[in-house]
Amino acid sequence: RWDPAPVVLENGHGSCSEYTMLFIALCRAAGLPARYQGGSRPRDDLPYTDEIFHRWAEVYFPAIGWVPVDSTWNDTRVDDPQIIAPYFGLLISKLLVTTTGGGYSKGPDPEGGSKMVRYLKWNYNCYNYWEPSEAEVEIDRKCYWNPPSARKMAYLKIKPRNPDVRLSRGGINLTVTAFYNDESTQEVTPKIRWKSNQPGVGQVDSQGYFAAWEAGTTLITATHKATGLKDTILVTVVDDQTSQLILTITATTGGTTKPAPGSYTYAQGKKVKIEAFPDDHYRFGSWSGDVPAGQEEANPLFLTMDTHKSITANFIRQSTLTISSGNGGTTEPSPGTYTYDAGTEVTIKAIPEAQYEFSGWSGDIESSQKMVNPLTFTLESDKSIKANFQLKEEKKEKSGCFLTSLFQESEMVKTLVSFRKFRDKYLLGHPLGEKLVALYYRWSPFLVDLIEKHPSLKAVFLAALSPVTFSLYFIS
CATH class of the missing domain: 2.60.40.1080 (Immunoglobulin-like)
Known part of the structure; x- marks a missing residue:
């Protein structure tokens, strides 16, 4: 009767079966598959004398298999140097494994006659009184253990x-x-x-x-x-002579090919020519797919059919830019019509002549960019842009004073002096008056622009200010 594992641990000693069971329990608790094994060997080779049978464990490692582990070989005679120390992965040559076979064989009894004995698988050494059955057996079960590496x-x-x-x-x-x-x-x-x-x-x-x-x-x-x-x-x-290979041709928007897009069958080794034809406002860009290296932009393209192939003709949309200039200057690039790939960033610079200055762009341009020079934009569609110039002396000076702009070129222009005298004598130097003057100059440019855009308002303002003008004339 064997002691359970806790008792073996407490006693500090035990039989080969007890230590084997303990070892198996520890392995299984750690998640390692382990099983019981048994066999026999000559009595005079055993460190104990109770019987000729010996027990050990086998532990399973993936990609390696079952590895024998004997934890009890020198349990009772640890000081005897002639006894093999506990080992890992090596079974001694004389050990007969009796628990991994199956069935029984009729063999000779060492004491005479014959008896039923367990079918044996053995390693290396077979004694004359053990006779195997006719079934296939394994010979030499020695296992030299190499510790597993993390590499797998x-x-x-x-x-x-x-x-x-x-x-x-x-x-x-x-x-x-x-x-x-x-x-x-x-x-x-x-x-x-x-x-x-x-x-x-x-x-x-x-x-x-x-x-x-x-x-x-x-x-x-x-x-x-x-x-x-x-x-x-x-x-x-x-088959080099009879095999048929398929060539698939496709084209993106903006053009076609010759042969037309589709699937074609050719014999092995056949040379094929494909040509791309772009539509208006497009150009041929490149081939993609099973294209020979270095031939991506060749047009026409020549292929040798050595396997199934798929070829795509890629076309790129284009846009035109027409540049013109008025009197007094030119542009860079020069006025003319240019073609670009859609999405290209383009820069135009206006260059005025002497005595002229740039006065703005006109045509297909955003209002916020009319005075930007040089002008940079992305060309997504056809555009026409003109650079305009004017003589420097022809540039009109714009007055920022509302009353000056209102009264000039009218019979009331002389009343400007009355307004200025009233401002200087009665408004400036007085806190409230200075605020009124500041408010006037803040809104004055807005009112100037207003009457320039709507000339009819000028008469309305003149009529509205007539009583004030008449009063100021007599006050001053």
């Missing part, structure tokens, strides 16, 4: 991916790369087991060479022998 194979990748193989070439070399969880890689082609689901199309040998037999497709699976990790690719074998 994560997945496989076959290269090239989904290749097309010409039948005339005979085949293609495949390689397998292992990717690990520490982001390292390693080529493992020699450690791969290959399988083709269509052996008649082609098969892969142990070195990774795919031999093509006939036209068709086959799934090739690579399995890593040690870990069981897999990867699969589709290999297409094409």
Whole structure:
């Protein structure tokens, strides 16, 4: 009868079975799968003398398997240097494993006659009084343990991916790369087991060479022998003489192609010419898709059909800018018509001649930019812009005084003197009067602009101010 694990821990000693059960309990509590194992060996090799049977544990590690762990070998004779110390991952050669087989065999009894004995799987050494059954057995179960590393194979990748193989070439070399969880890689082609689901199309040998037999497709699976990790690719074998390849042509808005957009079938190796034709207000930009390197802007484009291809002609919308200038100056760029890709940022500068000055832009321009020079804008559509100039001496001086602008060129212009005298004598120097003067000059420019935009208001203001003007004339 075996003591439970807590009692073994309390006593500090126990049999091989008790220590094995304790070890298994600790492993399982830590989340490690562990199981019981048993076997036998000669009595004179045992450090204890109660029986010839011995027990140990096995712990399971992913990608490694079950690893033997013997925690009790020197339990009672720890001071004897001839006894092997507790070990991890190594079973001594004379140990007969009796609990991993199955069924029983009829074998000789060492004391004479025969008896039913458990089917044995053993390692390295077999005694003459143990006779195995005719079933297959494992020999040499020694396991030399290497501690597992944190590095673990994560997945496989076959290269090239989904290749097309010409039948005339005979085949293609495949390689397998292992990717690990520490982001390292390693080529493992020699450690791969290959399988083709269509052996008649082609098969892969142990070195990774795919031999093509006939036209068709086959799934090739690579399995890593040690870990069981897999990867699969589709290999297409094409007959060089009879295979038909598809060319798909498309075009973006703004043009067409010759041949017209669509799908076309060509024989292997056929040379094909494609030409792009832009619509009005567009230009050809480039080809995209399965385009030979360096030929993206070639027009026409020449292709050799060695596989299925898809080609797109890309067109770019364009806008025109017409620049003109009035007398007294020019522009940079010079007046004329220019074509730009839609969305291009354009800058125009107005350059006046001597005695002239820039007086503003007109045409397709925002009102807020009429006096901006140089002018920069984004050209999204056709535009026409003119630079205007004027003689410097022709520039009119605008008065900021409302009364001056109102009375000039009228019979009441002489009353300006009366208004000024009244301002200087009665308003300036008085707090309230100064506020009235400041208020007048604040609103005076607004009123000047108002009568310039609406000349008819000038007569209204003159009539309204007539009584005031008459009174001030007599006061002054």
